[in-house]
Amino acid sequence: MPSRAVHRRTVLRAAALGPAFGLAGGCAGLGRATGLGESVRIAVSWSSTELAAFQRVLGRYVDDCALVPLGDDIDAALGANPTGRPDIVALPQPKLVRANRDRLAPLPDEVWHHDFDALWSPQLPAYGGRHHAVPFKLAHSSVVWYRRRLFVEHGLDTPRSWTDWLDLNERIVERTGVAPLALGGADGWLLARFFENVLLRHFDDTYDALVAGERGGWAGRDVRDAFGMVAEMWGASGALAGGPERALVAQYPEAVLEVFRHHTAAMVAAPAFAESVTRSFGVPDDEIGTFTFPSAAGLDGRLVVTGDLLVLTAPASPAARRVLRHLCTPDAPVPWIRDTGGFIAADPETDTREYSQNLLELALELARPSNDLQFGLSDTVALGALLQEVLQNLLRALAAGTEPGEAAREAATAMADAGRAAR
Known part of the structure; x- marks a missing residue:
């Protein structure tokens, strides 16, 4: 530290x-x-x-x-x-x-x-x-917030799969002149939420194994693949507002404002309480859109929550x-x-009548009986704090010019080594 x-x-x-x-x-x-x-x-x-x-x-x-x-x-x-x-x-x-x-x-x-x-x-x-x-x-933590007007003006649709999201990022770079993503990397917990969503909504068995404390979980292929997906998105050319260097020093509220106040990014992945930031700066509700983190087929009901x-x-x-x-x-x-x-x-x-429309939709998604809510790894497992540090190091490696695949391998190795040492 x-x-x-x-x-x-x-x-x-x-x-x-x-x-x-x-x-x-x-x-x-x-x-x-x-x-x-x-x-x-x-x-x-x-x-x-x-x-x-x-x-x-x-x-x-x-x-x-x-x-x-x-x-x-x-x-x-x-x-x-x-x-x-x-x-x-x-x-x-x-x-x-x-x-x-x-x-x-x-x-x-x-x-x-x-x-x-x-x-x-x-x-x-x-x-x-x-x-x-x-x-x-409660906080719905599988949320991506986006600037609705930007999407409408440039004919952009919210993604339904991880591949859709990668393609969307490329279109945003090509059409809008702003970065697809804002990222508050100075707050390690925000990076951890991103990774947790990738893991839960694509490799849920491994997520469950980690929560249960099963041995060897951090050394598995699914964890390596999840780090690879994260590094691929964060490391893409022009993906992050200000680049990885800026993301490393930006805190969570700054990342939200980069989307809705400074207009340097189109989207930010942040829990439901990001609404308090947009409201404190007077962002009209109708300029804000949300979508749920894309998932693999059949895993759309598995959501990360915090509380x-x-x-x-x-x-x-x-x-x-x-x-x-x-x-x-x-x-x-x-x-x-x-x-x-x-x-x-x-x-x-x-009483739900005081919720904004955006937050009401998120609250109703959490309340849907068919959905399976899971707490974030950083809130539940012993290596949660280390996960945040490893993700910051991944972002630091990208800022130093490390190829995304190599940065992901380094992150996965760090977590696997820590998992073996914690037995």
Whole structure:
């Protein structure tokens, strides 16, 4: 890991999880609005627009909560000693629940919805009949966003297969003068989502084997082929806005804006919460189109999802339990859905009328009974963080002029070696 990232993590742990934890960004006024009697500390991965949206979700409890935005270092919240640990944590990775169960308190029984069982129980099993994490926010992560007007003006159609997508990219380069893709390579998780979609929607048996922890999965041919497909697309001439060099330093919001604000790219693969970026910059909904990541025949119903889970740290106070109960009501996320966008409620009873048309379509696709939703590898498997690093190295190799096939072989070898070492 680069020294800068290590330094950032060190600072966050020291500043956010030390004795002054309760002074981190958020709210004071202990008990003033609701009579809780004490401040409830909530650690989240969100920042900026999404953090402000979550404050509105807190509603009447907002003045009784202290929010600590930890970004990619959210796991640090559960690693703190008990006196510095927050009361509630919004976790983006199911694997963190399993790894920290002894630090979590069982949830109030009434917050677990029976409709959660099919999707969430395999990832969030009950222990002793009690759940320790409740789904809060879903994100459809098999989405490609595109500039609708550009497609209409140049007679472009959305792709139905991987070959269609490669052909579409060539037509965009030839006809439009902009790059087909924007890519936020500075955020390794965004690269991982791209790879996960290629693997799940073309080689699903291998994807399932990796999730199950089967030995040798990372060394298989399907993984090598998936890296090859990714490298072929990213490494094509003119494919990435600004080239691989620019993609390496661009963050996820910048990639979205390259498509919808700066108009230097036609498409960006990003989860459903990308809508919060387009809305914050006033992009009209009718200028935005989406399509689902192309798949091999018969695998169109297998979708990558991500989710934010709420957990109570042990020992949970009565005040923290009351705030959690509020967050788990169907109406709680409506301000985020209505005012900010990019939020798909995990609770099936949340009113869908406030969704934009684009997000409603994505939410309905996730809710379709015939579809099989799978969490991203980077959120579920032990080598998830390494996968992000390997994909950044693949992009770095392309930027240095390495031929796509060779860059893919290097990436596949790195993952295979790590898989063997992890046995």
